[in-house]
Amino acid sequence: MNILNxxxxxxxxxxxxxxxxxxxMLGIIIGVAAIIIMMSIGQGSKESIRQELSTMGTNLxxxxxxxDMRGGVRQDPSAMQTLKIGDYQCIVNEKKFxxxxxxxxxxxxxxxxxxxxxxxxxxxxxxEYLDIKQWKVEEGQNFNEEDIRKASKVCVVGKTIVNELxxxxxxxxxxxxxxxxxxxPLRIVGVLEGKGYNSWGMDQDNVIIAPYTCVMKRIAAxxxxxxxxxxxxxxxxxxxxxxxxxQILRNxxxxxxxxxxxxxxxxxxxxxxxMSSTMDTVTIILVVAAAFSLLVAGIGIMNIMLVSVTERTxxxxxxxxxxxxxMVISLxxxxxxxxxxxxxxxxxVLLGCLISQLFPLIGMPSSIPAWSIYVSFAVxxxxxxxxxxxxxxxxxxxxxxxxxxxx
Amino acid sequence: MNSQxxxxxxxxxxxxxxRYFQVGSETVKALRGVSFKIYEGEFVTIMGTSGSGKSxxxxxxxxxxxxxxxxxYLDGTPVRKMSKNQRAKLRNRKIGFVFQNYNLLAKTTxxxxxxxxxxxxxKYTSKQRREAAIQALQAVGLGDRLEHKSNQMSGGQMxxxxxxxxxxxxxxxxxxxxATGNLDTRTSFEMLVLFQKLxxxxxxxxxVTHNPEIAEYASRNINLRDGKVREDTxxxxxxxxxEALAALPQPQDD
Ligand SMILES: Nc1ncnc2c1ncn2[C@@H]1O[C@H](COP(=O)(O)OP(=O)(O)OP(=O)(O)O)[C@@H](O)[C@H]1O
Ligand SMILES: [Mg+2]
Numbered sequence: 207m208n209i210l211n212x213x214x215x216x217x218x219x220x221x222x223x224x225x226x227x228x229x230x231m232l233g234i235i236i237g238v239a240a241i242i243i244m245m246s247i248g249q250g251s252k253e254s255i256r257q258e259l260s261t262m263g264t265n266l267x268x269x270x271x272x273x274d275m276r277g278g279v280r281q282d283p284s285a286m287q288t289l290k291i292g293d294y295q296c297i298v299n300e301k302k303f304x305x306x307x308x309x310x311x312x313x314x315x316x317x318x319x320x321x322x323x324x325x326x327x328x329x330x331x332x333x334e335y336l337d338i339k340q341w342k343v344e345e346g347q348n349f350n351e352e353d354i355r356k357a358s359k360v361c362v363v364g365k366t367i368v369n370e371l372x373x374x375x376x377x378x379x380x381x382x383x384x385x386x387x388x389x390x391p392l393r394i395v396g397v398l399e400g401k402g403y404n405s406w407g408m409d410q411d412n413v414i415i416a417p418y419t420c421v422m423k424r425i426a427a428x429x430x431x432x433x434x435x436x437x438x439x440x441x442x443x444x445x446x447x448x449x450x451x452x453q454i455l456r457n458x459x460x461x462x463x464x465x466x467x468x469x470x471x472x473x474x475x476x477x478x479x480x481m482s483s484t485m486d487t488v489t490i491i492l493v494v495a496a497a498f499s500l501l502v503a504g505i506g507i508m509n510i511m512l513v514s515v516t517e518r519t520x521x522x523x524x525x526x527x528x529x530x531x532x533m534v535i536s537l538x539x540x541x542x543x544x545x546x547x548x549x550x551x552x553x554x555v556l557l558g559c560l561i562s563q564l565f566p567l568i569g570m571p572s573s574i575p576a577w578s579i580y581v582s583f584a585v586x587x588x589x590x591x592x593x594x595x596x597x598x599x600x601x602x603x604x605x606x607x608x609x610x611x612x613x
Numbered sequence: 614m615n616s617q618x619x620x621x622x623x624x625x626x627x628x629x630x631x632r633y634f635q636v637g638s639e640t641v642k643a644l645r646g647v648s649f650k651i652y653e654g655e656f657v658t659i660m661g662t663s664g665s666g667k668s669x670x671x672x673x674x675x676x677x678x679x680x681x682x683x684x685x686y687l688d689g690t691p692v693r694k695m696s697k698n699q700r701a702k703l704r705n706r707k708i709g710f711v712f713q714n715y716n717l718l719a720k721t722t723x724x725x726x727x728x729x730x731x732x733x734x735x736k737y738t739s740k741q742r743r744e745a746a747i748q749a750l751q752a753v754g755l756g757d758r759l760e761h762k763s764n765q766m767s768g769g770q771m772x773x774x775x776x777x778x779x780x781x782x783x784x785x786x787x788x789x790x791x792a793t794g795n796l797d798t799r800t801s802f803e804m805l806v807l808f809q810k811l812x813x814x815x816x817x818x819x820x821v822t823h824n825p826e827i828a829e830y831a832s833r834n835i836n837l838r839d840g841k842v843r844e845d846t847x848x849x850x851x852x853x854x855x856e857a858l859a860a861l862p863q864p865q866d867d
Contacts, residue, residue, distance in 0.1 A: 222719075222720055523716075524716045524718070527677065527704065528704065528710065528778070529701050529704050530733050531697070531698045532698070606677050607672055
């Protein structure tokens with residue numbers, strides 16, 4: 207019998223038993239759909255994080271206090287206070303590959319205006335911060351160097367602050383008003399354009415940006431920075447910029463030749479890689495879980511196929527009597543089980559794709575990697591072969607005389 | 614056996630065929646040395662009491678089983694040393710089986726059932742297969758029932774389909790085990806008419822039966838007892854099944 211005819215026979219056998227075939231497909235359908243969904247969410251989040259990070263500027267460099275933590279070693283709290291005003295000034299004076307620099311001090315707390323209040327984070331920055339973040343002032347203006355020098359009690363705020371404290375669309379009215387952050391009055395000089403939520407669901411517009419001198423002196427009461435953000439002249443010059451910054455800081459910290467850096471500089475590209483690999487790990491864990499469900503589904507198919515072979519003993523006996531070899535019989539059942547698992551896979555892929563398309567509607571990014579579809583089909587074929595093998599062999603090894611008498 | 618018979622082609626030759634089954638520590642001797650030749654165009658009935666070895670013998674003749682000792686030549690080919698796959702091919706090309714309970718594929722049309730043996734012969738194209746199946750169904754008088762499904766047919770019709778399926782590969786020999794066992798008297802006679810027609814057309818038929826009456830419609834009868842040939846007789850006066858059928862009382866209309 208040629209392969210085409212074998213397929214016809216198998217398709218008919220599957221079609222003759224629609225309910226049972228469907229039930230045995232169900233495990234595969236769910237498993238494959240789950241894998242496609244996991245992969246699409248993983249991929250989607252990765253892409254959106256990547257996109258987000260790149261809109262934040264691909265030439266962004268972040269200097270944090272303390273040695274490289276990626277080894278997971280705990281550090282002395284004092285090690286986290288290594289970035290000081292002197293470092294910032296040195297960078298500003300000596301930079302060649304760096305265009306903008308801003309020290310960063312942050313604090314969280316309640317903001318009050320009149321009877322309205324909300325919780326927010328205040329960022330102490332230099333005026334260059336908005337250039338680094340490629341963020342524009344929509345209403346009013348940014349604070350300036352003068353404000354830094356005087357540690358002026360001024361700020362620019364994100365849209366959410368305006369909405370919460372002054373009401374929707376009251377940007378113009380907010381300018382010049384004094385809001386209170388931890389009882390310190392700050393005069394609003396500018397309102398930033400809206401950025402919306404990022405992919406972690408964080409509201410990027412719920413920010414107050416004030417001169418770093420003001421935040422350090424009046425609010426956080428600290429003499430060190432939580433980080434320094436810079437932007438390299440171009441993305442290509444990021445490495446050169448990192449090199450330059452490292453030298454400046456090492457000199458300034460008077461580190462010996464063999465001492466490790468007491469700060470860490472990460473480029474945006476590195477951040478992306480870290481994010482991606484974290485997402486990959488999460489995705490892999492989820493996919494492995496879904497893969498186990500496929501294993502169970504495969505066993506389900508084997509179960510059904512074994513029942514089917516026993517039920518069709520007489521048919522097998524007849525086919526053998528009229529000249530089917532064991533090989534052809536086993537192929538017939540193997541094709542049948544592959545057909546079941548592959549059809550299940552197809553439905554699963556369609557279902558998975560469909561559900562993945564729905565995620566963006568609830569604000570969850572998803573993007574189906576094409577290869578996950580090919581892999582799903584390959585895996586389903588493999589499951590069909592592996593779990594169809596034992597039933598097929600059982601059929602092939604039947605004795606035609608006994609099989610044909612079977613009732 | 615006379616000299617006239619010897620000139621005809623030998624389709625089946627058994628040479629001291631024995632078939633023993635080992636059941637636990639006991640040996641069941643189902644066939645204890647059977648020898649005979651069957652010539653082309655013979656209609657042979659095989660009879661014998663239950664357990665005399667008829668089915669075991671038919672399994673040998675149909676190449677479903679191999680002898681413990683002795684040799685079996687089908688159309689001149691020795692079968693005993695053949696592999697399973699070789700025997701499957703031999704069955705496919707040279708044997709036509711008719712079973713007691715028809716053994717049609719469920720939910721499958723008559724013509725597809727008849728095509729089945731040819732599906733396992735790659736020499737046939739799908740067109741040739743269909744043509745041969747239609748021809749075989751016409752030969753058994755079912756030319757107008759090609760697309761009927763097996764569950765939409767009567768027992769007699771199903772057995773006709775089964776006979777058509779046995780004929781479709783133009784076998785050297787047609788083997789029937791109790792082919793009329795499940796049918797009423799009238800339908801049994803109709804089946805005998807068909808077998809006699811096939812006999813007249815030159816088919817070689819071996820028909821296992823419990824019913825001694827059937828032997829009167831065949832050309833030769835072999836009687837088994839305890840796994841041995843007890844009697845092997847030529848029937849000089851072959852009765853006509855068609856006449857017997859005509860003589861049967863007409864079925865009542867309902
Ligand atoms: N596979 C087997 N294993 C063991 N013994 C067997 C086997 N097949 C047949 N026999 C034995 O061989 C003997 C002959 O059996 P066989 O089926 O050939 O008889 P039969 O003439 O066809 O009987 P019946 O008329 O009842 O069909 C019996 O004693 C049976 O028990
Ligand atoms: Mg029997």
